[in-house]
Every structure is written in C-alpha cells, then in structure tokens.
Amino acid sequence: MKDYRRGIFLIPNLLTTGNLFSGFYALIAVFNADFLHAAMAILVAMAFDILDGKSARLTKTTSRFGVEYDSLADVVSFGVAPGLLIFSWALSSYGRVGWVAAFLFVACGTLRLARFNVQVGTIESKHFLGLPIPAAAGVIASLVVLDHHILRMGSEIKPLLILGLIYVLAFLMVSTFRYRSFKDVRIRGRKPFHVLVSAVLFLIILAAEPQVLLFVLFAGYALSGIIERPIAALIRKVVKPAAPVHGGSSSPPAGEHLDT
Numbered sequence: 450m451k452d453y454r455r456g457i458f459l460i461p462n463l464l465t466t467g468n469l470f471s472g473f474y475a476l477i478a479v480f481n482a483d484f485l486h487a488a489m490a491i492l493v494a495m496a497f498d499i500l501d502g503k504s505a506r507l508t509k510t511t512s513r514f515g516v517e518y519d520s521l522a523d524v525v526s527f528g529v530a531p532g533l534l535i536f537s538w539a540l541s542s543y544g545r546v547g548w549v550a551a552f553l554f555v556a557c558g559t560l561r562l563a564r565f566n567v568q569v570g571t572i573e574s575k576h577f578l579g580l581p582i583p584a585a586a587g588v589i590a591s592l593v594v595l596d597h598h599i600l601r602m603g604s605e606i607k608p609l610l611i612l613g614l615i616y617v618l619a620f621l622m623v624s625t626f627r628y629r630s631f632k633d634v635r636i637r638g639r640k641p642f643h644v645l646v647s648a649v650l651f652l653i654i655l656a657a658e659p660q661v662l663l664f665v666l667f668a669g670y671a672l673s674g675i676i677e678r679p680i681a682a683l684i685r686k687v688v689k690p691a692a693p694v695h696g697g698s699s700s701p702p703a704g705e706h707l708d709t
Contacts, residue, residue: 458510464501465519468494472526476533484538487530488593492663494526495583516569520562527586528558535589539611547608550615557619558582564623577628580621580671584628587667588618595664618671626674 471494478487501519505511532555540547561582568578592614596602602610654662 457514458505458508458512460508461501461505461510461515462518464497464504465515465522468497468501468519468526469522471497472522472530475526475530479530479533479537482537484534484593485597487534488590488597491526491530491534491586491590492594494522494530495587498523498526498583516566520566523562523582524555524559527582528555528562531586531589532558534593535611535615538593539607540615542604542608543612546612550612553619554585554615557622558585561622575630577630579624579626580618580628580674582622584667584670585618585622588614588664588671591660591664591667595660598660621671621674624674627678628670628674629677 471490475487475490475494478484478490498519501515505515532551535554536548536551540550543550561579564578565581592611596607651662
C-alpha cells in the first residue's frame with residue numbers, strides 16, 4: 450500500500466499499456482477475421498514488452514506493481530490473443546478439439562507467467578525456465594504472417610500442423626528447459642569483426658525476406674532450449690583439450706645445441 454501511495458513509474462507502465470493495447474487490438478482484428486493484422490499487433494506488443502523491461506532496468510524504476518501489471522498485459526497479448534487467433538485461423542474446423550488446444554496454450558502460458566513471478570530473484574537472470582510466453586506467441590504470429598505472404602498452407606494440412614505446434618509450444622512453456630534471456634548481452638565496447646559481418650547479414654535478410662527471418666528467429670529460439678545443452682555437450686566431448694605431458698626428456702630442435 451505504501452508503494453502505491455508513493456505513486457507509480459510513468460514510462461515503463463505506459464509502455465506496458467502499449468503492450469496491452471496491442472493485444473486488445475489483436476483480439477478485435479481476430480473478431481473481424483483480419484488475421485494478418487492480428488498477428489502483426491501481437492508482434493508490436495512484443496516490441497512494447499521488450500521496451501518496458503529495458504526502460505525499467507535502465508532507469509532503475511522496477512517495482513512490484515510494474516511486474517504484476519506486465520504479467521496481466523502479457524496474458525492478454527501473448528496468451529488470449531494468440532490462442533483466439535490460432536483457433537479462428539486454423540483450428541475452428543476441429544470444433545472442441547480445436548478450442549481445447551487453444552485453451553491449453555493460454556493456460557500453460559498463464560502458468561508460465563505465474564511461475565516466473567514467484568521465481569523472480571531466486572534463479573539466475575541469464576536464463577529463463579521454460580519457453581517465455583512472448584516467444585511462444587511470436588512463433589504463432591510469425592507463422593501467420595509467413596503463411597499469408599509465402600506458405601499458403603491448404604485447409605487440409607494447416608489444422609493438423611498447427612494442432613501439433615500448439616501442443617509443443619504449450620509443453621515447452623511449462624517445461625524446465627533453460628532458455629537464454631540475453632540480459633547479459635552488451636552492445637557497447639569493441640566486438641570481434643565477425644559480429645559486424647553477422648549484423649550486416651542479418652539486416653540484409655531482414656530487408657529481403659522479413660517474414661521468413663521472423664519465423665526462423667522465433668522457431669529457432671523455441672528449439673534452442675531443447676538442443677543447446679546436448680549440442681554443447683557433444684562439442685565438449687569432440688573437442689577435448691590436449692592433455693599436458695608431464696616428465697620425460699625432450700631433445701633440442703635440429704640445428705641447436707646445449708651450452709656446456
């Protein structure tokens with residue numbers, strides 16, 4: 450109560466409101482069968498969600514109110530909106546099976562947010578436990594955009610594919626797979642040359658095929674929690690450091706002699 454009477458921080462909560470507004474607009478777009486704009490609104494909500502967290506950390510204006518408000522906005526923008534979008538866009542022909550799958554996505558996303566809130570400050574900040582709900586929503590939204598511009602999936606394959614995708618995303622959100630938070634990434638200071646090359650390549654692909662790149666990024670991140678540790682373990686097993694040689698005598702290189 451004391452924190453509330455002192456007031457709230459304006460900038461982060463305004464950005465969170467932008468997140469909520471985008472999610473609400475996505476719902477309206479779904480009701481109007483405008484699935485492309487609904488997907489784009491979800492992606493805009495993600496931008497607001499990133500900005501509100503960044504602004505709160507940079508200005509040191511984090512608060513319990515902001516955490517709770519952000520979570521409530523996320524339920525709408527990344528839970529209810531994508532769930533309704535995916536049902537109306539692909540699963541409505543499945544009837545009960547379809548809306549149950551959409552509800553499972555919403556429920557698992559909400560559980561993921563609740564678990565995150567109670568674990569704030571108790572787990573390392575470099576990783577998330579389970580797939581973050583904005584990333585799961587990003588997979589759905591970017592797939593809708595990709596299908597609208599490029600894939601054009603038929604009415605026979607689309608429901609089956611999306612149904613399987615929904616169950617996978619729901620499982621990943623409540624799983625214990627660790628996902629990188631990228632909170633420790635620093636863009637200031639000197640970087641290796643290959644970082645600049647990668648950034649330029651990223652911008653080129655973004656300009657040429659933004660729909661493809663967005664889906665690849667979100668899908669790749671969703672898979673990263675599953676495959677990162679096994680790949681890292683395999684690399685460590687294959688690339689082992691050479692064991693140091695202890696003892697024994699070594700002869701001097703050719704053309705050299707020891708002074709006596």
